[in-house]
Amino acid sequence: MGLDEATVKPHERLSAALATELSQVNSLIRTRMASEHAPRIPEVTAHLVEAGGKRLRPMLTLAAARICGYDGPYHIHLAATVEFIHTATLLHDDVVDESGQRRGRPTANLLWDNKSSILVGDYLFSRSFQLMVETGSLRVLDILANASATIAEGEVLQLTAAQDLRTDEAIYLQVVRGKTAALFSAATEVGGVIAGAPDPVTKALFDYGDSLGICFQIVDDLLDYWGSDATGKNIGDDFRERKLTLPVIKAVAKADSEERAFWERTIEKGNQRDGDLEHALDLLAKHGALEATRADALNWAAKAKSALEALPNDPIRDMLSDIADYVVARVN
């Protein structure tokens, strides 16, 4: 490929290995995001779909299908499906979170309006549904219908759990499975299912996606306090937005009564003052919450890699393993 394995990031190597199929996916996405009657739809969609996301989720589907020796056309449909579902949830998330920036650019709700983001999200979700129906696989439809319900349920759960100090690690995991891991695990599983892979293989693909997705979200939440990655996020965004994530959950679990009062005031009541973020960072350090969160992320990465052992030996499989390492290596 002409790519130096030592310096090129593993998802870039995967992208190069899947280049032909990825370009088919991109072309299908462009065709299907069109709308004969409502030009607002492709405008809004293009803003997000062509913003240079890594296409990690569709790559997972293509990779799974390739490892399982699939030679039909429908992994392309499924990869586009997964990207459409992802884009639809981003559009709705940005309205729900009242976000103004995504991937370093203004969000669609800011450039157009909330109405467009809501309705174009609904449209993309419907289009994803049409794409999966075209595969003719009821099992694929079943997996993606369940994933969609888990995603929406996780998002609703987050609404009530994010500012409630009673939220523990189990509830956090539930939210993360919904908002992130459900689409990762569906993406990998359907790649195996469409290839007709045996149950232990599709199960392993599900487990890889599930663990990778959880790892990915934990790292995302950790970087919000750790801040060493070029995420475009500012340190403490989640704190300012009063989002209870794993590092804070760990610190709250070890809090004395004075510390608990601090978290109640800043997260539950949202009454924040100058110096609060610095104090929060001190408390996270005092209880080793960031290191403990990083250890959890490493565990999930190890789980993801161990799931891969049930899959046929394949260079793509090794790239998936490297991706699991790379996700945690973002925290450095």
Add this chain to the structure above:
Amino acid sequence: MGLDEATVKPHERLSAALATELSQVNSLIRTRMASEHAPRIPEVTAHLVEAGGKRLRPMLTLAAARICGYDGPYHIHLAATVEFIHTATLLHDDVVDESGQRRGRPTANLLWDNKSSILVGDYLFSRSFQLMVETGSLRVLDILANASATIAEGEVLQLTAAQDLRTDEAIYLQVVRGKTAALFSAATEVGGVIAGAPDPVTKALFDYGDSLGICFQIVDDLLDYWGSDATGKNIGDDFRERKLTLPVIKAVAKADSEERAFWERTIEKGNQRDGDLEHALDLLAKHGALEATRADALNWAAKAKSALEALPNDPIRDMLSDIADYVVARVN
């Protein structure tokens, strides 16, 4: 049934004839709107689902299946699917329209917040998708996936078309097919498809639902100016919200330059003053726009009834015919 055909409304007679199946639908809806993890979901859903809607759309599915002699269990799933899709679109519509009232009660976005309405809508749409997968019919999935895309496309089109005086009757029809008729026609068609009805019958069912849905929406838009129905709407809501509907489109088409300036100011620019609604009503009267709109509605009702002629003779079929008459009879 003990119901007096002369005074009981036709949808009430249909509801009585389908009472057993409707109660199965209601019970399935209650089961499936539950969420193990996020109690906010059934709270929001119950507010809308149990607000005493007429369940017209699920009844159409049950009626179609009955007329086609279906004796399996899946018309119940499909009727619940249709009601979930309808409820999901209402939740999103109320956010998009910033509505505070629906069926005479405060909307979910007012009682909870926009976030809950968006995400619970997404959840219900996913649940509807799970229900249809359970039927095991790819043709049903195809019809409902296409209907969902048409609904969302119609809603987006409405965003840009509603305040644009260039919107003509063809674009209005496109919007109405999306926002209303697509779910009516899918509801009737899938009832026939699940029963294994022959193509001319499922085509006739589609046509009935399509024409009835268009008729229904035209009458709704007409009543906003006509005001003789107990809709709970105030005369002129659409005018105040700057929604270009069929009566105004007809008046704009016949407007002289002074009248056109009036519509530009009030609808396009949204610059409204005391007395504008009265003037708008005068212009609608001057050009016979309300009578012409009512004539269109009567035509669609006649089309709906004529589609029914391709269906097997059945008392339920006659009730569907009466419903088409009744929809227009609301304008009196």
